[in-house]
Amino acid sequence: MAQMNTKIETGATGKLLRRTVVAALLEDRAGMLCIAGLGAPAWDITAAGDCPENLPLWGGMGGAAMMGLGLALAQPERKVLVITGDGEMLMGIGSLATIAVQHPKNLSIVVLDNEHYGETGMQETHTHHGVDLAAMAKGAGIGDCRLVKTPAEVLALRSAIHAGAGPIFAQVKIDEQTLPLVLPPREASILQARMREAIMGKAAHLQ
Amino acid sequence: MQPENSAEDWPDQIYGLLKDHGIRQVALVPDAGHSRLIKRCLADNDIKVVTLTTEEEGIGMLFGAWLGGEKGVLLMQSSGVGNCINMLSVAIAHRTPLPMIVTMRGDYGEFNPFQVPMGNATQTVLEAMGTLVKRADTPEDIAPTVNATLRMAYNSYRPTATLIGQRVIGAKTFGK
Structure with a gap:
């Protein structure tokens, strides 16, 4: 593998720093499409570099993984990466069963798990109390499920x-530190249109 | 007495419309009223049929499908509309097509009291969330109404719905 520019780092807690994780996953992405759940994951992919292949969500809590499924089924030759938070994933946890049954080879779901609801005052989520998302994904039938804690x-x-x-499903334990906002465009019709154009060219607007 | 015309074939007519409109993804939580249409879709290798754990998954899925250039439709029962409400904001905010075909319960001669509150509210709550809603209460009305629902979704980039009345489907009686 070519040398990576991103250095994957850990914070004072010893846990992974979320923006270095996201930057690493998206480096040299080769056209990979990325949908990010609302809140910090949307700011994280934007911090890594806003581009048409990014769809940062401003709402639709619980829906990110299913959006990834619809996109992955529509574009089987493209890789699709959903990056979301533990609270967002818990709200749509049944979608892991739906996705496992469809078995899309080009879809990966990465949960950045800080064990808190970051946008609403850092209240604890169920993962703080031991709920094992990777085990739930495994139980749903997703073959490659990982708990990720180290740069390696x-x-x-x-x-x-x-x-x-x-x-692929990955639960990445991350440092809970709140980071400066890096906001993507908020007009969601632009977010969808630019991704469609990145995939299909100008013909996207004539469908 | 069985009707002599093709009115009973409305599920096949909907299937034909899905093909005419180039629908490639069908998201659904099963309803008895949709069973014949679901069978037709399952038998079609050009349609990806995705059974959901809850109807709101279909809102996200069809948004993803549209991002990738595929058209889809969501099939559900009226009770499932209640599971979709906040997620409809995705199609509204992103301005993306979202056609829904809803078979009604709690609508006309319902036996089960739990179906009535949502059945009575289905059209109101969909419209409150910006959905264009049309009803079909006779077999002859179903295909033209579904056609209009598909056309309005893909011509105006928003959620649309056909509600198929319980008067057409018949009320489940549980032997009573």
Whole structure:
């Protein structure tokens, strides 16, 4: 594998720093499409570099993974990465069963798990009390489910995602530190239209 | 007495419309009223049929499908509309097509009291969330109404719905 520019770091808690994880997963992405759940994951993918292949969500809590499924089924030759938070994933946890049954090889779901609802005052989520998302994904029938805690495990996850050996589910334990906002465009019609154009060219607007 | 015309074939007519409109993804939580249409879709290799754990998954899925250039439709029972309400904001905010075909319960001669509150509110709550809603209460009305629902979704980039009345489907009686 080529040398990566991103250094995957850990914080004072010893846990992974979320923006370095996201930057690493998205480096040299080769056209990979990325949907990010509302809140901090949307700011994280924007901090890594806003682009038409990014769809940062401002709402639709609980829907990110299913959006990834619809996109992955529509574009089987493209890799699709959903990056979301533990609270957002818990709200749509049944979608893991739906996704497992469809078995999309080009879909990966990465949950950045800080064990808190970050946008609403850092209240604890169920993962803080031991709920094991990777085990739930495994139980749903997703073949490659990982608990990721170290930079080396992030690199291995990145290789698997970029290889397209999905469906992949990863629960990445991250530092809970709140970071400065890096906001993407808020007009959501632009967000969808730019991704459609990145995939289909100008013909996207004539469908 | 069975009707002599093709009115009973409305599920096949909907299937034909899905093909005419180039629908490639069908998201659903099963309803008895949709069973014949679901069978037709399952038998079609060009349609991806995705059974959901809850109807709101279909809102997200069809948004993703549209991002990737595929058209889809969501099939559900009226009770499932209640599971979708906040997620409808995704199609509204992103301005993306979202056609829904809803078979009604709690609508006309319902036996089960739990179906009545949502059945009575289905059209109101969909419209409150910006959905264009049309009803079909006779077999002959179903295909033209579904056609209009598909056309309005894909021509105006928003949620649309056909409600198929319980008067057409018949009320489940549980032997009473």
